[in-house]
Amino acid sequence: MKRKIVEFFEERIPLRSIEEHMKKPLPRHINWMFSLGAMALFLLVLQAATGAFLAIYYSPSPDHAYNSLTYIRNEVPFGNFIRGLHHWGASALVIVVFLHLLRVVIYDSYKAPRELTWLVGVLLLLVVLGFGFTGYLLPWDQKAYWATVVGAKIASTVPIIGDAVGKILRGGEEVGAVTLARFYAIHTIWLPWIVFGLVGLHLLLVRHLGSSGLPKNSPEDMDTGKPFYPNQLFEDGVAILILFSVLVAMALVVPVPTEEIADPTDASYDPRPEWYFLFLFQLLKYFEGPLEVFGTFVIPTVAILLLFLVPFLSRKERLPIRKRPVALTITSLSVLSLVSLTILGIRSPKLNSTATAAPETEQTEAPSSAGTEVFDFRLEEGD
Amino acid sequence: MNLHADKAESSPRRSFVKASLFFIGGLINTVIAVPLLGFAILPALRNKPRKFVVLGIVDLLKGSRYKKVNYTFQSKDGWVKTNKKRSVYVTDTGNGNFVVFSRVCSHLNCLVRWEESKRQFLCPCHGGVFDEEGDVVEGPPPKALERLPVKVEDGVLYVKET
Numbered sequence: 001m002k003r004k005i006v007e008f009f010e011e012r013i014p015l016r017s018i019e020e021h022m023k024k025p026l027p028r029h030i031n032w033m034f035s036l037g038a039m040a041l042f043l044l045v046l047q048a049a050t051g052a053f054l055a056i057y058y059s060p061s062p063d064h065a066y067n068s069l070t071y072i073r074n075e076v077p078f079g080n081f082i083r084g085l086h087h088w089g090a091s092a093l094v095i096v097v098f099l100h101l102l103r104v105v106i107y108d109s110y111k112a113p114r115e116l117t118w119l120v121g122v123l124l125l126l127v128v129l130g131f132g133f134t135g136y137l138l139p140w141d142q143k144a145y146w147a148t149v150v151g152a153k154i155a156s157t158v159p160i161i162g163d164a165v166g167k168i169l170r171g172g173e174e175v176g177a178v179t180l181a182r183f184y185a186i187h188t189i190w191l192p193w194i195v196f197g198l199v200g201l202h203l204l205l206v207r208h209l210g211s212s213g214l215p216k217n218s219p220e221d222m223d224t225g226k227p228f229y230p231n232q233l234f235e236d237g238v239a240i241l242i243l244f245s246v247l248v249a250m251a252l253v254v255p256v257p258t259e260e261i262a263d264p265t266d267a268s269y270d271p272r273p274e275w276y277f278l279f280l281f282q283l284l285k286y287f288e289g290p291l292e293v294f295g296t297f298v299i300p301t302v303a304i305l306l307l308f309l310v311p312f313l314s315r316k317e318r319l320p321i322r323k324r325p326v327a328l329t330i331t332s333l334s335v336l337s338l339v340s341l342t343i344l345g346i347r348s349p350k351l352n353s354t355a356t357a358a359p360e361t362e363q364t365e366a367p368s369s370a371g372t373e374v375f376d377f378r379l380e381e382g383d
Numbered sequence: 384m385n386l387h388a389d390k391a392e393s394s395p396r397r398s399f400v401k402a403s404l405f406f407i408g409g410l411i412n413t414v415i416a417v418p419l420l421g422f423a424i425l426p427a428l429r430n431k432p433r434k435f436v437v438l439g440i441v442d443l444l445k446g447s448r449y450k451k452v453n454y455t456f457q458s459k460d461g462w463v464k465t466n467k468k469r470s471v472y473v474t475d476t477g478n479g480n481f482v483v484f485s486r487v488c489s490h491l492n493c494l495v496r497w498e499e500s501k502r503q504f505l506c507p508c509h510g511g512v513f514d515e516e517g518d519v520v521e522g523p524p525p526k527a528l529e530r531l532p533v534k535v536e537d538g539v540l541y542v543k544e545t
């Protein structure tokens with residue numbers, strides 16, 4: 001019976017050649033760092049799964065977003081857990097993708113013929129950050145609102161077209177209902193399609209070109225290592241299980257930071273971005289007045305362009321990292337500055353503690369003949 | 384590949400088929416791309432006319448010195464009719480004149496706070512500092528705090544919508 005079933009499928013699907021593909025031997029000496037790509041892929045799938053379920057209850061409008069999340073947290077069974085996984089999974093994805101990039105640099109894996117794999121990789125990094133930026137707004141709490149206000153204004157500092165870019169991002173002049181709707185669409189429809197398209201391309205290239213292995217590998221080493229299936233996949237699986245366990249623990253133990261509902265007039269709020277954008281937040285402090293655009297536009301853009309060009313700017317032969325002084329210096333300095341800026345950003349003093357509360361006045365009652373457009377606000381109370 | 388196919392490769396008929404294929408693809412893409420882009424982008428670029436809205440009653444604001452006032456006005460946020468909330472600092476300069484500082488930092492739009500002991504506006508984000516005239520003292524902000532256009536009518540202080 002079992003043979004019958006197998007035969008049935010074998011006649012219709014190229015199972016045999018798929019199996020052959022899966023069993024292809026990898027280069028020798030591959031270590032755990034070669035599992036980082038698989039870990040990133042796992043996290044991406046986990047985000048897609050948890051996100052698809054969060055979307056069942058989430059409501060992308062300023063009137064309901066915050067409450068729909070409160071509902072998920074307090075009333076939906078496993079709500080906190082699913083949301084926790086999605087929240088901490090996002091941070092983990094940023095970390096894992098960054099480490100994966102570092103491993104590609106350390107083992108000199110981006111060089112010919114793998115330039116395109118690298119290019120698609122950089123695009124993936126940008127998309128992952130795009131997920132982070134758009135997702136941060138969705139809870140519509142204070143940090144969500146203010147990070148987006150600032151983020152959109154950063155986009156507005158692009159020379160010449162900046163104003164239009166900011167408006168297109170927000171869907172208008174200020175962060176509001178239109179912004180939330182389009183961030184939701186970008187976060188849950190546009191970026192997932194884009195990311196899975198790019199991942200497909202990335203993996204196609206990885207498979208077509210074969211794993212690069214280590215720079216020290218001899219030509220014979222290249223196809224005499226363990227097979228991808230089951231050995232490498234098993235190691236990937238172990239790495240993924242460890243990662244998953246950490247995430248489950250985080251989701252169960254560490255509450256997702258949640259703040260008050262967004263308030264465009266709050267006097268005492270100190271806006272801060274998500275931790276992986278803190279380096280940029282800190283960087284912006286150093287460029288004063290007319291130099292502002294260096295922090296908001298010039299440096300980030302040049303950095304991204306250079307990242308794209310890495311495979312084309314470096315020499316052809318592959319060497320271990322300790323024999324590439326320039327690459328080693330640039331990489332260490334970049335990591336060092338990102339880490340230091342992030343730490344400075346975390347420790348950056350808040351105003352909250354120092355400012356004395358100024359006397360506050362709510363709008364004094366206005367005559368009803370005021371020259372503002374008058375809308376009818378009463379909810380239609382149907383029966 | 385046989386001889387026959389080789390010939391067909393360069394036949395005028397084959398190039399016509401190829402050209403048509405690209406034409407069909409290009410046509411469909413253009414016809415759909417232009418409206419889609421307009422759909423996503425054009426509403427965002429519309430400029431709304433700015434009206435004067437009520438800030439408060441003059442009598443109640445008499446003698447104000449950098450007084451924080453929160454006010455709301457009815458407006459539209461996309462498809463939502465809403466009460467927009469704003470926050471400003473109001474100073475009575477005498478003779479029924481008022482200076483109204485926007486609290487929106489000229490750097491990246493965080494809300495500044497008036498610090499009475501220092502007589503400065505402090506920004507909670509990247510350390511911007513403005514003096515009592517709203518001019519930049521320190522930090523990244525590229526220009527002074529905005530003074531909102533005001534008018535007084537029938538004992539009511541109005542500001543230009545922001």
Ligand code: HEM
Nearest residue numbers: 034036037038040041101109117118121122124125211212
């Ligand atoms: C969501 C993001 C990403 C996913 C899911 C992903 C996935 C993968 C996977 C599964 C592999 C094969 C296994 C491995 O070598 O680890 C791989 C290889 C590779 N990735 Fe990524 N990647 C991502 C982002 C990036 C980034 C940001 C870069 C660099 C800018 C990059 C550059 C490369 C290169 C050059 C290879 C080939 C390495 C070799 O052949 O040794 N990837 N990626």
Ligand code: FES
Nearest residue numbers: 488490491506511
């Ligand atoms: S937003 Fe005020 S200093 Fe940056």
